[in-house]
Amino acid sequence: MRLVVLGGGESGVGTAILGKKKGYDVFVSDFGKIKESYKEVLINNEIAWEEQKHTEALILNADVVMKSPGIPEKSAIVKKLVEKGIPVVSEIEFAAPFTKAVTIGITGSNGKTTTTMLTYHLLKSAGLNVGLAGNIGKSFAWQVAEDSFDSYVLELSSFQLDGIINYKPHIAIITNISPDHLDRYDYNYQNYIDSKFRITMNQTEEDYLIYDADDEAIAEWLKNNKTKAKLIPFSLTKTFSEGAFIKNNKMEVIINKEEFLMETESIALEGKHNMKNAMAATSVAKLMQIRKSTIRESMSNFQGVEHRLEKVLKIQNVQYINDSKATNVNATFFALDSMNSPTVWIVGGVDKGNDYNELMSLVREKVKAIICLGIDNKKIIEAFGNVVDVMVEVNNMNDAVRMGQRLTEKGDTVLLSPACASFDLFENYEDRGNQFKQAVYNL
Template sequence: MAIIPAYHYPQQGKLVVLGAGESGVGTAVLAQKKGFDVWVSDVGRIADQYKKQLEEAQLAYEEGQHSEAQILAADLVIKSPGIPNTAPIVQQLKDRGIPVIAEIEFAAQYTDAKLICITGSNGKSTTTMLTWHILRQGGLNVGLAGNIGRSFALQVANEQYDYYVLELSSFMLDDMEHFRADIAVLLNITPDHLDRYDHKLENYVDSKFRIIRNQRPEDHFIYCLDDPITKAGLERHQPAAMTLPFSLTEKVVPGAYLDEKNELVINVPQQELFTMDINELSLQGKHNIYNNMASGLVAKVQELRNASMKESMGSFKNIPHRLEFVACIAGVNYINDSKATNVNAVWYALESLAPQIVLIMGGVDKGNDYEMLRDLVRTKVRAIVCIGKDNSRIYDSLEDDARIIVNSSSMRDAVEIASHLAQKGDTVLLSPACASFDWFKNFEDRGNQFKEAVMDL
């Protein structure tokens, strides 16, 4: 165990956890092991699996409310990233000077492991999984956590990993003050969650750049040189770490780039030069070349052998709900991209697939700007089938470019309509561009309902 000296949070006393999901319950278990008097509060209903964990650990909890007196008596509060800093209970805590931090920052105090942290508007789950796969196949003792997999805090409590690959959302980064990433990866920045950032892109950019906060010259910052918002953000956020950019359009040394032979080249100081034909990558499409560049740079910083990297990058299977092949029925391919919850993710999906596409999209609009999809819709999309309660913005933006655009009454209805519109050789793509909570529990539920409907055709 290593308490990082820069951290000045209480190391004993009453600790309150707000939110009893994966991160909250894991935090409670770790805090109990470290000697805190732990109490868990969730304003909603706690899922049975987490309630069972809390009861087995004999941890006190409440559900369906936040008892202010109990919470405001805390010495330290760990909150779920889903609870905004503007929430009244959080404001009351801060007004009283009670520290409110995230699970990731709390758990990082109690591990000596090297922390490899990945963020971005799109591709972070795929890149996190790919990085973990490459490092694990390369023989490193590595855990997977953050916005994916099991709770980081729970793993710190019960495991002994030398490395962690952490997927970090902007909401997680917002709650970090003293946390330091040994390797920080910023894949891209596109407008997303702007409702949480006063509808100001610069606020969201500042949130993403918190990933380089507290880095030192011996650390590494990996980023996409081709992303204009990231490049603009670098003018305001100067990294202290060694920078390793990646690009499809420029030869960057040190860094990663695409050469004239369509080979991915990774050049890291004092490491053997890595090259790989992009056609040998298991993940295809322009966006996945970027993902492989980022993961490959992490692997090279960790001094992995070229042969091991090539085997891993050629064998990796993508995560569920991210351009996931479901079935080929009557010559039509069905692809589940339910994790595409913003417009840029849909652009990547359309860009990576051949025409003709029947696109299933819609849901809870987050202030989306669909303009960037117009050219791809015009050239690649046979029809759009809308899901969700209100798709007026999709109609307003894309009606002139889509040959056919229709509504549906359920996921099953959408899949049936799409199957009738599609022709042999087409692809039916679920890539919503929107949040899921009007018709579905979450994006996993949406993707699973799509897969079930496809298999029932």
């Protein structure tokens, strides 16, 4: 069996290692450059590879192809594979049959990393032998090849779900759905929604789907489509006989007639959206039969996720917050919504078809100045030019942070929450967040 891996990054190299271990003839092809550290791994494992090209003769003879999530379906080589009827799958689909572990799959436009980390923290604190993978950390395939976990918490992007055929998580979570990555879905929101719901397409009556019952797109899909999974809703406004909700300042989770209660103020994460993440993760913990005392303790000591509303420093009584992970409008909505002081907002980058109107009322209420940090800021300026008093354009992070300092007074906040991808000026959102933190430390 010949396995061709497109993309020599974390998921690609992990898949290559697993494929080799399972007796496949493996070839890795990357149209860009492969990092030195990954090259070493491929060479040490005697896996054939090429970079900066796709040699068709070496690719179109595959029995199965694993495509890295970053490569669009529209790319020429993928189209040729599909025409030839060669299955093109994601890393999750390729690796899942090689493990007996229970998987918990988490997707959503926002909140999925926090929910994934929190769920992992809950299960690990309870002493379960659990791995963390997907869009985060070490590749799932690599772990399946080298470790033997009993369960995995997987953060799954819509791109990873597009590449599944038979994979099903025992427990699936959809945190929420809002327009994102529409450039990859022909600018059709419904295509993107359907993509997210692939997480439940193979689930059976034995499996569970935990979802945000306040989310319009999710409610609409569930009204018009069927899943066999047992539904477990969570909500900030409704209550359920089975599900998770907030009542009298307590989080209540009722599953299999067992009730769990916790005061919301003793939950470490702040903000309404984090209450939802907490309800989703607690629902998993209850399904995995983790003790109530362990859940309470883990919920009260969870540290949060880097680059997600991360408090960096207070300088001259101005709080600097790194929310670089906010790569779409909906994530930035949560960030602005949780601001309690006049805010200087650093925004911009590569726009994925954003509609900034959703932010209008929050910007009017909370934002005193906007700093545009991107190569093309036209849409942001058109949207908010008449709404805020001060609007500045910069093209590097040091200038953005220095300008932020200049525009603030005591008690204000400087918030980096870009609502855009980072690839115009930075390597990725982590690089953008780290540059922000470094610039703040240098003030």
